[in-house]
């Protein structure tokens with residue numbers, strides 16, 4: 001496809017060839033509804049390209065055509081009557097929920113059944129993922145149901161380009177696909193194509209504006225509702241509901257009231273009326289996202305009210321329409337005195353929110369960043385997740401690579417998210433983070449990495465992160481390496497011949513462990529934030545050390561790390577259930593990769609790995625920079641022009657040059673810094689500056 005300025009837009013994981021297998025078949029679609037129309041349209045296009053045929057049958061249209069044996073692929077709603085024979089007896093109606101589907105193959109026909117149209121859409125994309133395999137042999141009935149109905153992306157997009165943060169806060173992929181220069185884009189083709197990509201990996205909700213809600217963006221709630229309607233219309237054909245980030249002080253800024261106090265009757269009436277109007281315009285509107293009392297955003301603290309009071313105000317306004325409020329737990333003191341070692345930013349979310357457990361309304365979801373600080377390359381899982389059994393919780397990830405290479409570095413984040421989702425806060429045998437979030441009635445949310453860049457995500461390989469987030473939100477138990485394989489198969493359509501196999505191997509070699517490689521040359525042992533303040537890119541070891549932001553490493557001539565123990569530190573370890581509280585508290589049991597997050601230790605401290613802290617720092621930084629160079633060498637072996645277009649080849653090549661440069665800079669600055677502090681030489685005598 002092309003967009004307004006005529007740059008070819010990369011098809012990401014939906015190139016035409018992804019539909020080759022189903023587009024060359026005889027296909028029957030049965031059912032009604034907008035999403036069934038979407039399915040039909042997809043099949044129509046694929047058949048036009050690949051020579052297949054499609055028949056659409058609506059309710060009440062009978063005829064000999066209903067005999068499934070004439071079709072090689074049948075997609076039908078279970079309520080379709082009568083069911084095509086290929087689909088009869090496959091599943092009990094009602095067992096598939098709002099979004100699930102069943103897939104089976106027998107007597108030469110593949111059938112996808114769903115109770116609701118959304119299920120049919122997800123089933124269609126599943127068939128595309130399977131390719132020819134969907135049409136081979138026979139398949140027992142498989143049911144595919146999403147783990148959670150809440151699989152959402154947050155955009156940090158601004159309408160007006162912000163003087164410091166730009167059009168997209170922490171965006172590394174060009175401008176916003178929604179807005180440009182203070183207005184909604186005229187051509188929303190990219191937004192429609194985005195919706196299609198998202199549906200194909202399982203996302204069903206999008207918040208369309210930055211959680212830092214500036215002046216123009218606040219008006220999306222009221223006099224700029226037209227923008228919201230247009231975006232919702234563009235995304236609806238792919239089953240995606242739109243949410244808005246709102247400013248807690250809107251009753252003052254937009255409503256002319258003297259207060260935004262959540263318990264004030266006029267304020268409550270203002271939100272009720274405003275929300276009613278939103279639903280009048282967008283009946284399937286998803287709800288609000290709120291960043292309150294955080295990094296300068298207004299909130300209930302100004303009125304001596306709690307965050308439950310704040311969230312419940314909006315929840316009550318949304319409830320009559322089935323909407324939800326996502327209330328973010330990212331609340332901390334961003335004006336801390338660096339001299340004060342007792343205040344610990346890691347503690348803040350738990351301290352603020354754990355006492356409020358059970359006080360939030362049914363339709364309020366607390367949105368918790370996966371770690372206690374801020375999307376670092378390595379953090380422990382946030383203790384809030386285990387601390388609020390009576391609250392709906394959504395775990396928040398960051399697909400945009402703010403702290404993981406800003407889409408200039410290859411950093412496949414599937415393994416990080418998978419590790420977090422599989423973490424058991426209550427100890428072995430107990431529930432995982434994913435199970436806790438799902439059982440609470442929450443879900444998974446992530447900050448999007450998409451912009452109007454021709455490759456969507458700046459670095460073409462960062463597309464894999466977006467895809468993987470969707471797939472893990474649908475099924476948190478998926479193996480991230482297998483998900484990467486799906487992405488490779490769809491995106492590059494590699495054949496099983498030697499060329500295809502080689503490309504697959506190269507991509508796996510570069511991406512499978514790229515998160516760990518990034519960790520190696522940047523942040524040792526759980527220390528975070530040694531980045532340039534403001535843009536958060538590249539090394540600046542002391543960049544945050546004497547600032548107000550609460551993100552310190554406390555390196556001195558003897559040692560490094562933050563003492564968060566109960567015995568002698570900030571007592572953050574005490575916020576975890578016993579199993580992890582004890583493990584993190586203990587120098588012997590604390591996992592190496594988190595040691596400096598929890599402990600301040602001498603440079604000569606012996607890690608569980610057998611290395612000392614200082615030698616580990618040197619070794620990992622040399623190794624990480626070398627592995628970045630290996631990635632570039634691997635990419636140089638790829639031949640542009642076959643499965644990899646010259647444009648994509650060149651974009652990756654250019655990014656790898658920067659990654660190698662930056663990794664060396666990280667290596668040299670970190671090694672030099674810690675050598676100068678500690679005076680301990682590298683036992684292998686390598687060059688340290």
Ligand code: GCV
Nearest residue numbers: 156169170211212291330374
């Ligand atoms: C949208 C980090 C980022 C901010 C972001 C904030 C948040 O601090 O650097 O740009 O603000 O997280 O999650 O709200």
